[in-house]
Amino acid sequence: MKRRGSDEDPFAIAGSLIAFNAGAGSRYLPAMTEVLNDEAFATAAATISGWQNYAPTPLVELPGLAARLGVGRLWFKDEGGRFGLGSFKALGGAYAVARLIAREVERRTGKAPSPAEIGSSAFAEIAASITVTCATDGNHGRSVAWGARLFGAKAVIFIHATVSEGRRAAIAAYGADVRRTGGNYDDSVREAQETAEREGWFVVSDTSYPGYRTVPRDVMQGYEIMAAEAHAALGRLPTHVFLQTGVGGMAAAVAAHLWRIAEREGAPRPKIVLGDPENAACWYETIRAGHPVAVGGDLDTMMAGLACGEISDLAWEILATGCDAAVRLPDAAAIAAMRVLAEGAFGDRPVVAGESAVAGLAALAVATAEAEARAALGLDADSVVLCLGTEGDTDPALYKTIIGRDGDAVRAAATAWRPA
Ligand SMILES: Cc1ncc(COP(=O)(O)O)c(C=O)c1O
Incomplete structure (x- = not known):
């Protein structure tokens, strides 16, 4: 499905395409429970909420934009402040x-430590003997480097050719050894893997593949906190959730969490729609084909966090039936959405959201602009829509280039903002 551009509509993005998921289903299956379940989430929530400076991130309502897009209510969860990592x-x-x-x-000791003991002096020697590694386009590596420092381990982080210098420096700031590789993101994943095997390091990847599931499952269990916080703040389930995809772990975690709540309540699960960059559209192609499809090339997109050519196996196990559509988006769609949020267009509170934070919102704009998509997805004035603003200005220089002001100026405008 194509839509045309228009001068007055900041969201009128020529070239976007929607694929509906013919395999969408309603039951949270036992195989999914093996990946993500309430018990594992309870451990993740207890652990992470015990870390210093834990606080739920804000859920910002955007009533002006909701009216403009013809949905009932629209909420944007702003992850920019999460643990100071952006x-x-x-x-x-x-x-x-x-x-x-x-x-x-x-x-090594035969005894499972409590969450509070990790990072304490009790096991400092063991932690210091561990080197964790991963490939990253920025944000995941920052998190792994931060975690390694927090818990006393070492980190070696691999970045590919197009990761910006700002993102490299942000990872190095946590004391990690940052190494730049040739090729694209998927090539850097392979290099991290091979080096880890040689050196006896531990790969902490956010994507899963055959034989590698434990760590990415832990990663997804941590991500579920966003869905839990959003549900608590809303006091209800959203009817629709629009989520950006790199390898799909984030989207799958959020979808799975809300789906389990829906099952408990005997309610239908929220409709889940994915937003994928056109030059790294592995999720769009996968949903269109009905089976995992890898895309190649340099995966060049401004949405750096979404520049992945291969989906995560674990995410597919959830999203094969747990999502309803995927939208393929040009970079212009992310730019438009970033500007709408930064300006507080339509009278809403301004929000700082980075390039990879807004593909879900851009997908909502695409879907609401098409009568056929609105009908297929049941998007109307009763819809309660959730989008996840997964990053702030994690690349401050790029943010300023796109918005014309830096993140602090937009944050100041947000603080000064009052509803009309
Ligand atoms: C800001 C941001 N949003 C979304 C994603 C996508 O997450 P996933 O790769 O789990 O789909 C990423 C991944 O790096 C990201 O950095």
Whole structure:
């Protein structure tokens, strides 16, 4: 499905396409429970909420934009302040590092440590002997590096050719050894893997593949906190959730969490729609085909966190039936959404949201602009829509180039903002 551009509509993005998921289903299956379940989430929530400076991130209502898009209510969860790391990724990589150290402590001492003991002097020697590594386009590596420092391990982080210098410096600031590789994101994943095997390091990847599930499952369990916080703040389930996809772990975690709540309440699960960059559209192509499809090339998109060519196996196990559509988005869609949020267009409170934070919102704009998509997804004046603003200005220089002001200026405008 295509839509045309228009001058008055900041969201009129030529070139976007929607694929509906013919395999969408309603039951949270036993195989999904093996990946994400209430018990594992309870451990993640208890652990992460015990970290210093934990606080739920704000859920910002955007009534002006909701009216403009023809939905009942629209909420944007702003992850920019998460643990001072600038993105939701603080929840995943760092939690996986904590879990990995806990497993190593148990393996070496025969006793499982409590969450509070991880990072304490009790097991400092074991933690210091562990090197964690990953490939990243920025945010995940920052989280792994931060987690390693928090819990006393070492980190070596691989970045690919197009990761910006600002993002490299942000990871190095947590004391990690940051190494730049040739090729694209998927090539850097392979290099991290091979080096880890050679050196005896632990790969803390946010994507899963055959034989590698434990760590990415931990990562997703950490991500679920966003869904739990949003549900608590809303006091109800949203009817629709629009989520951006890199490898799909974030979208799957949020979808799975809300789906389990829906099952408990005997309610239908929220409709889930994915937003994927056109030059790294592995989720769009996967949903269109009905089976995992990898895309190649340089995966060049401004939405750096979403520049992945291969989906995560674990995410597919949830989203194969747990999502309803995927939208393929050009970079212009992210730019438009970032500007709408920064300006507080339509009278809403301004929000600082980075390039990879807004693809869900851009997908909502695309879907609401098409009568056929509105009908297929049941988007109307009764819809309660949730979007996850997964990062703030994690690349401050790029943010300023796109918005014309820096993140602090937009945050100041947000503080001064009053409803009309
Ligand atoms: C800001 C941001 N949003 C969304 C995502 C996508 O998450 P996933 O790769 O789990 O789909 C990423 C991944 O790096 C990201 O950095």
